Amino acid sequence: MDYLAKIYITLKPAVNDPQGVTVLGALKNLGFTTPANVRVGKYLELSLAAESQDAAKTQVDEMCKKLLANIVIEQYRFDLEEVPANTSGG
Numbered sequence: 001m002d003y004l005a006k007i008y009i010t011l012k013p014a015v016n017d018p019q020g021v022t023v024l025g026a027l028k029n030l031g032f033t034t035p036a037n038v039r040v041g042k043y044l045e046l047s048l049a050a051e052s053q054d055a056a057k058t059q060v061d062e063m064c065k066k067l068l069a070n071i072v073i074e075q076y077r078f079d080l081e082e083v084p085a086n087t088s089g090g
Helices: 018-029 053-068
Strands: 004-012 041-049 074-083
Touching: 004 053, 041 053, 053 074
Parallel strands: none
Antiparallel strands: 004 041, 004 074
């Protein structure tokens, strides 16, 4: 089966986010007065093949722990969806 993982990586709440502070300041300078806080993160889409959804979840979890996220300062979550096989005979 083919799967698409949508991975969201953000700094843990206790970690300072200087990039978020910069974005918040820029928004305020542009006249946006409603934002109170900004946290900046990463979004990745990853396609993979696996025997089952559980196997795909395990693979994506390991990828996040070992490379995609710095688990000391970042947290991650992901959504996994099955990608339909291409059935066109073209």
